[in-house]
Amino acid sequence: MKLFPILGGIHPEYRKELTSEKAIVALPVPKTLYLPLQQHMGAPASTTVNAGDLVKKGQLLAKAQGAISAAVHAPTSGRIAAITEMTAPHPSGLPTLTIMLDSDGKDEWAEPMPAINDPFAAAPAEIKARVAEAGIVGMGGATFPSAVKLGLGGQHKLEILLLNGAECEPYLTCDDRVMREHAAEVVDGARIMAHALGAPKVIIAVEDNKPQAIETLRAVAASQPNVDVVGVPVQYPMGAERHLTQAVTGRETPARKLTADVGVVVHNVATARAVHQAVRLGRPLLSRVVTVSGGAVAEPKNIEVPLGTRVSELLDFCGGVSKEAKRIISGGPMMGQPLPSLDVAVVKGTSGILALTQRETNEHASSPCIRCGSCVTYCPCGLVPVEMAAYIRNDKLDLAAKIGVQDCVSCGSCSYICPSHIPLVHYFNYAKGKIAALDRERRKNEQTKALVEAHNARLERQAQAKREAAAKAKAAKEAAEAAAAAQAQPNSAGGANA
Amino acid sequence: MSIVIDKSGPFTHGPNNVSRTMFTVLAALAPATLYNLWLFGLPAIFLFIVTMAACAVCEAACVRIGGGNPDRALGDGSVAITGWLLALSLPPWAPWWVAVVASVFAVCLAKHAFGGLGQNVFNPAMVGRVVVLVSFPLQMTSFVTPKPLFTPGSPSLAEAFNITFGRGFSLDGISTASPLGFIKTELSKGNPVSQSIASVPSIGDMMIGFHPGSMGETAVPLILLGGLFLMWRKIISWHIPVSMLATLFLMGTLFNALDPARHAGGMFHLLSGASFLGAFFIATDYVTSPVSKSAQLAFGIGIGLLTWIIRTYAGYPEGVAFAVLLMNALTPILDQHFRPRVFGRTRKGEPLPVRGDK
Numbered sequence: 001m002k003l004f005p006i007l008g009g010i011h012p013e014y015r016k017e018l019t020s021e022k023a024i025v026a027l028p029v030p031k032t033l034y035l036p037l038q039q040h041m042g043a044p045a046s047t048t049v050n051a052g053d054l055v056k057k058g059q060l061l062a063k064a065q066g067a068i069s070a071a072v073h074a075p076t077s078g079r080i081a082a083i084t085e086m087t088a089p090h091p092s093g094l095p096t097l098t099i100m101l102d103s104d105g106k107d108e109w110a111e112p113m114p115a116i117n118d119p120f121a122a123a124p125a126e127i128k129a130r131v132a133e134a135g136i137v138g139m140g141g142a143t144f145p146s147a148v149k150l151g152l153g154g155q156h157k158l159e160i161l162l163l164n165g166a167e168c169e170p171y172l173t174c175d176d177r178v179m180r181e182h183a184a185e186v187v188d189g190a191r192i193m194a195h196a197l198g199a200p201k202v203i204i205a206v207e208d209n210k211p212q213a214i215e216t217l218r219a220v221a222a223s224q225p226n227v228d229v230v231g232v233p234v235q236y237p238m239g240a241e242r243h244l245t246q247a248v249t250g251r252e253t254p255a256r257k258l259t260a261d262v263g264v265v266v267h268n269v270a271t272a273r274a275v276h277q278a279v280r281l282g283r284p285l286l287s288r289v290v291t292v293s294g295g296a297v298a299e300p301k302n303i304e305v306p307l308g309t310r311v312s313e314l315l316d317f318c319g320g321v322s323k324e325a326k327r328i329i330s331g332g333p334m335m336g337q338p339l340p341s342l343d344v345a346v347v348k349g350t351s352g353i354l355a356l357t358q359r360e361t362n363e364h365a366s367s368p369c370i371r372c373g374s375c376v377t378y379c380p381c382g383l384v385p386v387e388m389a390a391y392i393r394n395d396k397l398d399l400a401a402k403i404g405v406q407d408c409v410s411c412g413s414c415s416y417i418c419p420s421h422i423p424l425v426h427y428f429n430y431a432k433g434k435i436a437a438l439d440r441e442r443r444k445n446e447q448t449k450a451l452v453e454a455h456n457a458r459l460e461r462q463a464q465a466k467r468e469a470a471a472k473a474k475a476a477k478e479a480a481e482a483a484a485a486a487q488a489q490p491n492s493a494g495g496a497n498a
Numbered sequence: 499m500s501i502v503i504d505k506s507g508p509f510t511h512g513p514n515n516v517s518r519t520m521f522t523v524l525a526a527l528a529p530a531t532l533y534n535l536w537l538f539g540l541p542a543i544f545l546f547i548v549t550m551a552a553c554a555v556c557e558a559a560c561v562r563i564g565g566g567n568p569d570r571a572l573g574d575g576s577v578a579i580t581g582w583l584l585a586l587s588l589p590p591w592a593p594w595w596v597a598v599v600a601s602v603f604a605v606c607l608a609k610h611a612f613g614g615l616g617q618n619v620f621n622p623a624m625v626g627r628v629v630v631l632v633s634f635p636l637q638m639t640s641f642v643t644p645k646p647l648f649t650p651g652s653p654s655l656a657e658a659f660n661i662t663f664g665r666g667f668s669l670d671g672i673s674t675a676s677p678l679g680f681i682k683t684e685l686s687k688g689n690p691v692s693q694s695i696a697s698v699p700s701i702g703d704m705m706i707g708f709h710p711g712s713m714g715e716t717a718v719p720l721i722l723l724g725g726l727f728l729m730w731r732k733i734i735s736w737h738i739p740v741s742m743l744a745t746l747f748l749m750g751t752l753f754n755a756l757d758p759a760r761h762a763g764g765m766f767h768l769l770s771g772a773s774f775l776g777a778f779f780i781a782t783d784y785v786t787s788p789v790s791k792s793a794q795l796a797f798g799i800g801i802g803l804l805t806w807i808i809r810t811y812a813g814y815p816e817g818v819a820f821a822v823l824l825m826n827a828l829t830p831i832l833d834q835h836f837r838p839r840v841f842g843r844t845r846k847g848e849p850l851p852v853r854g855d856k
Contacts (some may be wrong), residue, residue, distance in 0.1 A: 007841065010512070012510055012512070013510070091503050093503070170510060242841065242842065252841065252842060252850060253842055254842050254843075254849040254850035254851065254852055255840065255841070255842035255843045255849040255850070256842075256849050257842070257849065257852060261852045262852075327509045329507070329509050333507065333508055333509045333510040334507060334508040334510065335507055335508070336507055336509065337506075337507065338502075338503045338507075338509070340503060354509075356509060356510070360510060361509050361510055361511065362510065362511040362512075362513070363509075363511065364511075364515065367516055367570075367574065367615075368614065368615045368616040368617070369616045370516055370519070370576070370615065370616050370784045370785055371616060371784050371785050371786075371787075371789055372519065372784040372789075373784065373788075373789035373790070373794075374514075375789075376789045376790050376791075376838065377735070377791070379838075380841070381840060381841040382838040382839050382840045382841050382843075383838075383840060384789060384790060384833075384837055384838070386789055387789075387833065403837065404840045404843070404847070407840050407841065407842065407843070410506070412507050412508035415507075415508050415511070416508050416510065416511055416512050417512050417514065419514045419515050419516045419518070419519050420515075420516055420616075421511065421515065423505045423506065425506045425507065425508065426505045426506040429506045
């Protein structure tokens with residue numbers, strides 16, 4: 001299959017060998033699970049259970065709320081201990097509403113959702129509804145509700161479902177293992193999703209550093225004429241959806257548009273597996289495969305983890321973290337996020353938990369920019385990071401926006417390559433957040449202004465009406481007085497005459 | 499283990515850093531430099547040491563005045579490059595004070611007055627060179643024919659000391675013009691280039707450096723080797739050197755074909771003066787050259803063109819330093835004007851049209 005080059009990109013030290021040959025092991029269900037109501041992009045789910053309720057495995061605990069949201073289910077059977085605010089698995093460390101579920105150790109299933117035995121005969125809406133019911137979100141880390149993304153077929157003419165098995169982040173091998181160990185489920189899930197999307201073709205793209213995954217998928221896909229498996233070059237950020245789309249199809253997604261606008265929808269391989277389980281087995285999303293790795297982890301592993309497991313328990317399962325740990329990251333080292341504490345939960349988007357040493361992070365204090373231009377050369381989005389950072393440092397966010405800071409995908413190639421160790425992505429994330437906030441504020445101000453103007457106009461209209469009424473009344477009064485005066489006149493005149 | 503959240507990712511970093519970059523550049527310069535130090539003997543070695551030391555002292559002093567850490571500033575290697583390139587751009591038997599004056603202007607004025615590393619608009623080494631060139635034209639154009647170390651005619655330690663540090667020492671008797679200077683002088687006397695070119699060293703001698711000139715002007719193959727090494731190490735890209743040298747060569751060849759009596763050929767322009775040193779090591783200076791590739795092409799073309807114009811029409815025989823400084827002034831404008839195309843956008847910055855929208 002013909003591939004297309006993508007711009008820039010880097011070749012970080014991958015260190016996937018730490019876990020790539022470690023088969024997925026299941027984590028024993030922990031005593032207590034902590035399930036945040038917000039494990040996805042969009043609105044938090046709203047609870048359907050109360051503290052003290054007994055629940056079965058797979059039972060709905062919180063339902064989706066609004067257009068973009070995702071349901072949360074019980075990963076095991078037990079009792080709802082509390083519904084309370086706890087630290088979110090997010091760098092902010094802000095509290096988020098969390099369901100605490102005490103396991104009863106029986107792991108007893110609730111009545112599963114009915115299996116859809118022939119999904120290809122089912123209406124796309126039915127598949128979409130099932131995926132929504134199962135609480136599935138993008139498991140590559142973006143956590144966008146998958147059902148919403150499966151609805152794109154309604155508005156766009158889609159040709160290709162591109163299944164993302166690139167896994168271009170260093171260390172992570174969870175997708176690799178899922179593809180190797182559950183290839184049939186992945187391919188089946190992908191076909192079901194393509195059916196829901198109305199896309200005639202499925203392409204599964206895997207970076208060439210995972211030859212076994214490619215081979216296994218090819219063997220499974222051989223019987224499916226509309227499923228292709230393609231090896232893509234090892235080049236970070238190959239797994240970014242717009243870049244993968246370009247590499248595989250040559251189509252460049254316009255800025256501020258979706259890949260669906262060029263006829264392609266991208267889903268992660270683990271999401272495909274979750275869709276398979278929801279549709280064929282009626283199982284909601286209860287667990288996910290997490291790579292626990294890094295130089296500070298005693299025994300790196302790939303683990304099937306019940307959602308809501310605390311990170312500390314996961315690390316203990318891997319022999320604990322050594323004192324050398326410099327950073328604890330959720331996700332990959334390039335785009336992952338630092339965790340505020342080890343007591344936070346594994347959520348639907350947690351692809352990896354990494355404990356990295358100083359040697360691995362290679363962090364140093366930043367020094368002045370020498371304008372080497374590496375960031376420009378390696379930026380996969382064609383941006384000029386050095387210039388954007390200079391504007392942002394001087395608080396000229398409008399100029400940074402003008403040269404494209406909002407087109408930055410925060411892949412981190414520039415920061416990685418910068419010889420001066422300048423945290424460029426940090427600048428850009430700050431700018432993007434600030435610009436979005438300013439934008440919201442501006443819109444709010446405009447709205448307020450419009451309301452105030454409408455209010456003033458109404459008051460003015462009322463005043464005007466009052467004035468008019470008063471004027472009318474006055475005129476009427478004057479007319480009446482005049483009339484009265486006119487009537488009185490003869491009398492007075494008469495009086496005077498008298 | 500304490501958890502610190504102080505920045506966004508990435509939480510891994512490439513092996514590259516500033517001093518590694520700088521010292522790779524020095525390594526690339528080393529073969530040509532060693533060859534030239536051998537070629538011009540002990541006075542050249544003295545001058546090289548004086549220049550490097552003067553630049554280091556200036557750097558440490560400026561950083562200290564600015565409240566910075568002089569050790570860290572010296573450690574990043576940037577001032578070593580400045581001093582090194584400055585030394586290579588001086589006549590090898592120039593007196594010590596020329597080097598010191600050039601160093602002060604290069605480091606204190608061109609670099610630190612603008613805000614230090616990364617902030618300077620003009621290439622510090624070239625500022626230093628140009629200041630002494632316009633101030634002390636005699637010393638700056640007194641070139642000698644190479645007298646390699648360990649060969650008869652190479653100055654002894656005492657002689658060398660006298661050449662570099664002696665008071666009132668004059669090169670009057672032995673100095674000679676560089677090939678570029680020679681043809682320029684001959685032309686002003688009315689001798690066409692087509693004749694005078696016969697008296698300059700052969701292309702072969704020019705290649706291996708056996709002609710009078712500044713230190714860095716006389717080892718083309720080794721400079722080229724260093725340049726290729728930098729490209730291989732991805733420290734520099736081909737854009738500036740190739741566009742500059744190609745422009746210079748094309749201008750030389752074209753005008754030589756039009757009027758051989760007035761203009762030297764393309765090959766002569768490439769191999770004489772600081773063309774190669776300039777193209778690979780001076781014009782490519784990170785701080786003072788554009789960051790995007792298309793801007794770098796324009797920058798290189800500009801330097802090539804200006805170099806040729808200055809060599810041909812201006813009062814000075816060599817124009818690389820002036821050309822580099824003039825284009826340095828344009829760098830911010832080039833960077834503003836030539837940006838890469840953003841993913842998903844047209845060159846003008848509009849989002850690409852969606853299929854079927856047209």
